[in-house]
Amino acid sequence: MRRLYLDNAATTFPKPEPVYAAVDNYQRQSGGAVGRGSTARALAASRVVERARASLARLLGQVPSERFVFGYSGTDLLNQALQGLPLQSGDRVVYTALEHNSVLRPLHQLRVERGIELIEVPATPQGTVTVDAFRAALAGGPRLAVFSHASNVSGALLPVHDLTELCRQAGAWTLLDACQSAGQVPCSLRDCPVDLWVASGHKHLLGPLGTGVLYLREGMEAILRPLRLGGTGSHSESEQQPETLPHKYEAGNLNAPGLHGLAAALDWIGEQSVEQLWRHDQERTAQLLNGLEGIPQLVLHGPPAGPDRLGVISLSFPGLDPQEMATILDQSFGIETRAGLHCSPRAHQALGTLSAGGTVRLSLSPFTTADDITHVLASLQEFATGMASL
Ligand SMILES: Cc1ncc(COP(=O)(O)O)c(C=O)c1O
Numbered sequence: 001m002r003r004l005y006l007d008n009a010a011t012t013f014p015k016p017e018p019v020y021a022a023v024d025n026y027q028r029q030s031g032g033a034v035g036r037g038s039t040a041r042a043l044a045a046s047r048v049v050e051r052a053r054a055s056l057a058r059l060l061g062q063v064p065s066e067r068f069v070f071g072y073s074g075t076d077l078l079n080q081a082l083q084g085l086p087l088q089s090g091d092r093v094v095y096t097a098l099e100h101n102s103v104l105r106p107l108h109q110l111r112v113e114r115g116i117e118l119i120e121v122p123a124t125p126q127g128t129v130t131v132d133a134f135r136a137a138l139a140g141g142p143r144l145a146v147f148s149h150a151s152n153v154s155g156a157l158l159p160v161h162d163l164t165e166l167c168r169q170a171g172a173w174t175l176l177d178a179c180q181s182a183g184q185v186p187c188s189l190r191d192c193p194v195d196l197w198v199a200s201g202h203k204h205l206l207g208p209l210g211t212g213v214l215y216l217r218e219g220m221e222a223i224l225r226p227l228r229l230g231g232t233g234s235h236s237e238s239e240q241q242p243e244t245l246p247h248k249y250e251a252g253n254l255n256a257p258g259l260h261g262l263a264a265a266l267d268w269i270g271e272q273s274v275e276q277l278w279r280h281d282q283e284r285t286a287q288l289l290n291g292l293e294g295i296p297q298l299v300l301h302g303p304p305a306g307p308d309r310l311g312v313i314s315l316s317f318p319g320l321d322p323q324e325m326a327t328i329l330d331q332s333f334g335i336e337t338r339a340g341l342h343c344s345p346r347a348h349q350a351l352g353t354l355s356a357g358g359t360v361r362l363s364l365s366p367f368t369t370a371d372d373i374t375h376v377l378a379s380l381q382e383f384a385t386g387m388a389s390l
Contacts, residue, residue, distance in 0.1 A: 003334040004372055009152050009180060009312045009363035010338060011202045011209055015265060022048075022264035023208060023257050034254045035233035035247075045256050048263045053246070055266035056213060059274060060197075061188025069214045069249040070259060074179040074200035075102040077214040080249060081175050081196045082106040084224040085144060089115030092142040094172070096134070096158070097123040097346040098151040103177060104346065107146070121147075123350035127154025127302045127314075131162045138170040145172045149181035153347040153361065154302035155285075155312035157185065161192050168193075173223075179203060182213075183265075184281050184366075185310060186274050195220050204277075206269065206366075207262030210255045221245055228252060277366050284364050284373055285311040291377035297384040301351045301359060311364030316353060317387060322360045325383075329360070333379040337362050 005013050026048075032041035034049045049070070057065035071077045083106060087093065093116050095107060110116045121129055121137045129147070138145065145167045150157050160176060167174045174194040181187065182199035183206060189197060194217065201211025216224060226241055230251035235242040242248055269277065286305035292298055292315065301314040317325050326339035341348050341358040348354040362376065 001334040002375065003336065004375065005336045006362045006364065006368070006376070007336055007338045008365040008368075009203070009342070009361060011200075012204060012206055012365050014367060015206050015208070015261070016268040018264040018268055019206065019208065019261045023261040026257050026260035030260075032256070033233075034256050034259070035250075036253070037233075045260075049254065049256070049259050052259055052263035052266055055263065055270060056215075059183075059266065059269065060215065061190040063189045063215070064218075066245045067216050067218070069216065069246045070201075070254055071212045071214060071249075072210055072255060073202070073212040074100075074177070074198055075212075077198045077212045078102045078175075078177060079106050080214060080227050081198060081224070082110065082146070084227055085173065086223065086225070087114055087116050087143060090117060091144070092117045092119055092140050094119045094121060094134075094137045094142045094145040096121040096129045096147050097350050098127065098129060098148050098153070098156070098158070098344065099146065099346065100148070100152060100177065100179070101343040101345075102179075103146055103148075120346070123151075123154075123347060125350060125352060126156065127151055127347055127351050128156035128308070129158050129163075131159055131166070134163050135166055138166055138172065141170065142172045144175065145170075146175045146177065148177040148179075149185065149187065150178075150310050150312070151302075151344070151347055152180050152312060153314055153342050153344045153359070154351065155309040155314070156303050157181070157308050157310060160187075160194075164192050164194055173220075180312065181310065183269055183274065184277050186278055189215060189217075193217060196224070201258065201262045201265075204365075205262060206265035208258045211258040211262045214249065216245070221248055224249075226251065272366070280366055281311045281364060282307070284368050284370070285309065285313070287370060287373045288313060288362070288364070288376065291373065292380065295377075295381050295384050297388055298380065301353065311368070313362045314351070314353070314359035315362070316356060316359050317384065320387065322356070322358050325360050328383060329379070333383065335362075335376060335379055
């Protein structure tokens with residue numbers, strides 16, 4: 001049976017071919033620890049990691065490369081951002097109902113431990129957030145606002161430029177969760193000057209699992225406390241964590257194999273261009289959504305095809321548990337989707353899918369072809385016809 005992986009919102013698969021080669025070559029031939037020592041081996045490993053940083057700086061609008069800090073996942077660095085800010089009792093934090101548990105749970109913990117006050121921006125039934133609702137939530141003068149660039153449930157792209165400007169006017173720090181958008185939606189951190197920006201290295205940045213990245217706008221390093229302290233391979237005589245970037249937030253050996261893969265992935269993205277990858281995603285998403293509209297038994301969630309959404313598509317078959325639907329798609333049609341709440345329970349509340357146990361999510365990648373979409377549509381049509389005849 002033909003198998004098709006459509007859970008790219010969790011982690012992309014496959015990766016570009018040079019990613020596998022880079023990890024394999026590092027593991028077999030190179031093997032040096034990044035920033036440790038001055039042997040040719042160690043220096044070669046460091047150069048590759050600096051190349052990855054420089055590629056990120058180019059991808060995100062020519063910002064200084066040392067402001068990108070590597071970690072182990074989006075979750076790792078969202079925790080660094082949220083727990084590292086000097087939030088105190090009574091400080092207000094605005095977040096949207098679309099946020100992932102990697103934001104919601106640290107915020108909940110900060111409410112319990114530090115007494116911060118949380119203000120949720122409601123999402124619409126289409127699974128997006130309006131500028132007006134966001135503006136209203138800022139009225140109380142928050143210290144911080146956290147928002148996703150793209151929802152991992154509805155696929156909605158938020159108007160992040162407008163939201164960032166509103167936060168600037170309100171005097172709030174901004175943390176942008178770009179885990180779903182980085183690498184596929186063009187974005188410049190010059191035009192959208194958030195204070196903190198976090199992405200997974202293993203989603204649309206196309207690197208291996210075990211990689212993530214945090215960007216700090218100029219000056220934020222004086223505010224953000226590092227959560228992990230230890231060896232950096234620099235300033236070793238000092239008892240204090242170095243204040244220099246990126247070392248301040250990169251204690252301990254980096255995931256060198258993962259970052260070699262990420263460096264190769266970023267080269268590949270640079271060759272394709274993020275604009276081209278974005279066009280590809282929009283075309284495949286439109287093809288899928290248009291076809292799904294022709295299968296009346298299925299309920300589609302999220303915005304229509306267009307510039308306000310990406311290729312993360314949630315759907316339901318009324319009366320059928322999403323887990324069961326995903327199992328049938330996997331076992332009978334070879335289509336690997338993801339069922340449930342996708343770690344974003346508040347988003348499902350907005351869509352009205354919480355009590356049904358969530359949705360079945362199909363998420364695309366640069367390697368999803370027009371023929372793959374045709375195959376998915378034929379399979380879903382057969383599935384829906386079969387279910388209706390039971
Ligand atoms: C919007 C969003 N934020 C954060 C995360 C967490 O990223 P990671 O899997 O790299 O920890 C995810 C993962 O699915 C996500 O979709």
